[in-house]
Amino acid sequence: MDVSNSAGNCIIVGGGLAGLTAALALAPEPVTLLSKAPLGFEASSVLAQGGVAASLSSDDDFSLHLADTLKAGDGLCDEPVARTILAAAPAAISEMIKCGVPFDRDSQGRLVLGLEAAHSRRRIVHAGGDSSGREIMRALAHKLRETPSVTLIEGLTARSLLVEDNAVTGLLVESESGAGVLAAGRVVVATGGIGGLFQYGTNPAGSWGQGLALAAEAGAAMADLEFIQFHPTALDSRSFPLKLVSETVRGEGAILVDETGHRFMAGIPGAELAPRDVVARAVWRHMAAGHRVFLDARDIPDLDFPRRFPAITGFCESAGIDPVTQPIPIRPAAHYHMGGIAVDIWGRTSIEGLWACGEAACTGLHGANRLASNSLLEAAVCGRLVAEGIKGTALPRPRKPIRARARVAADPSAVRKILSSAAGVLRDGDGLRSAAAELLPLALGEGEASDPARVGLMIVIAALRREESRGAHARTDFPLRAAAGRRSLLCLGDALEAARELVPEAVA
Structure with missing residues (x-):
């Protein structure tokens, strides 16, 4: 396989929101983006339904968003990092709009703001109702393909980071035609999460922690790996990954019941809109006691379910369920990893020339439990911060990568x-x-x-x-x-x- 790259150029591994944002923000500096699947496929960002959190309304402000984030993080958020990322949220939304993201608006042209669990205000912007990730990725992928400074290589998988004296020298990569080495002194890992390591998960099957493996085997430090968020309401089916029934459905008034119709979370503070870990544990325990659990959205006043949630309606109907007239069977599923490669606010790891952003990185924003819809926000903001950090770093001295054996x-x-x-x-x-x-x-x-x-x-x-x-x-x-x-x-x-x-x- 014939591959080559200037050692001074930057290689981004991963075709989700974080990787695309970093590549676009690095322009006009040359960058190569590697995606193991065609762009827009096999990325958790595409599957995101909830949207992006930002304090935009007149009754909201940054301090309230920060307070909600710190509360959900249960004492482990890095507050200075959280302040930096959340303060950049409105600008991140504006930048996505400039890239063509069609966020939902009301009849007067104002952004529609949704409510999700553990948020004290309506602050979630959506695109295409419950298809936010798909619409965001569609717009950014189009922008990326039009950006001449970005070289996109699809169907190429990173197998190993090549490191000498704790500094990146390149990547061992592989495609259907064989293995090869890309020389590079700057690499960004943006490979997503770990849901593919679990029997029930909402991430693509290929999201099993590839970026963590790359960085860990090269000697990079990991942070907070034990903190894995299980989404409480994945569609209980035989598919892999499981389809996600967005938290926004509960934000609109849906309740959790068992096969008898009993609303088993009614006495828990916050009920269905308690933090995700609380809801997931309640559902898990109820299932362990022999019950089936359902999300019931049948009696919500003024909710046009198919119009508000077209994607959820579609995959429910494919499973033989009409969410307008039937409760939706659900179960907890591995959804988001708060832990990851340890990074600073600029995405720098413990290895020279190696950055990480998105779900593969651990910035400290989420602490012990991510606040809903802070993940796409973190990917967008930190992709840009990584780009700024790379631009502010001197070019590495050329090193010839050591050829590694195929894996x-x-x-x-x-x-x-x-x-x-x-x-x-x-x-x-x-x-x-x-x-x-x-x-x-x-x-x-x-x-x-x-x-x-x-x-x-x-x-x-x-x-x-x-x-x-x-x-x-x-x-x-x-x-x-x-x-x-x-x-x-x-x-x-x-x-x-x-x-x-x-x-x-x-x-x-």
Whole structure:
């Protein structure tokens, strides 16, 4: 395979909102964007229904958005980072509008603002009703294809980061025609989340933590890996990934009931609009008690469900459900990773020349539990911040990348059952230790499960070390929240060593 790249140019790995925003913001500086699938496919950004959070209305302001974000983050948000990102929200919306994103407007041309759980005001802007991600990505992909400074390469997968003296020198990449090396002194990881590591998830199957594996194997530090948000209302079906029934449906008044019609969350503070971790745990426990759970939107006054939620209506009807006359069967599903590659506000990692943004990065904005619709906002704002950081960095000195051997294509299927059982909505020490024992031999191998197993093992060790329940991390053996909050840092070597100490017989 014949690939080449100037070592001074920047390579962005990932074709979601964060990657596209970074590439566009770097213009007119040359940049190469790698997407393993055709642009607009296999990206979580495309699937996003909820929209983008921003304090835009007359009864809202930045301080209220910040307060809601910090409350949802349960004591672990990096407040200076949160202030920077949330303050940039209105400008991010304006920039997307300039790129052609058709945000929904009322009859007077004003942006329509929706309400989602744990928000104190209506501040969610949507496009195409419940198709916000698709419409945002459509507009930005069109803009990217028209930008001459961006070289888009589709169908190319990054297999390994090449690093010398803790500095990036290139990427080992692979396509259907074979493997090759791209020389590069600046690489941005924008590969999305980890939902593909679980049996029930809302991310594309290919989103299994590829970017985390790339960075971790190169020696980069990871942060807050134990915090995984499970969306409480994914359509309960046999599809993979599961279709998401947006939180906005509950924001419009839908309630959660079981097969008897009992509204089991009525006595919980916030009820259906409690923070996502609270709702997910309530649904999980009710299902564990033998019930089926449904989202009931049948009796909401003045709601034209098919018009307000055309995408949800479509996939419900494909599953044989009419959401106007029937309750929608739902279940919790892995949805968003608050943890990721440890970065600063400019997206810089612990490796020289390596940046990360979007869901693959951990900025500290979300803390222990992401506030709804802050994710697309973070991707848009931090993609631009990464670009500004790269522009302000001197070009790296040319280095010849060390040619690496080709790697086996990754397959997370062997990891899904292990991680789903041990690191799901509810966790305990025995389950996490058993998972570490199962994952370690896979992680030490060189088979198709090795990279996903390494990411899974880091998550399990991080969850085992956090002996408390906070935000999206719930330990049944440590049900209380610790008095002092602390963020966690971990590298792959630490996780492997910790697992070896737990199960020495696995490596005897």
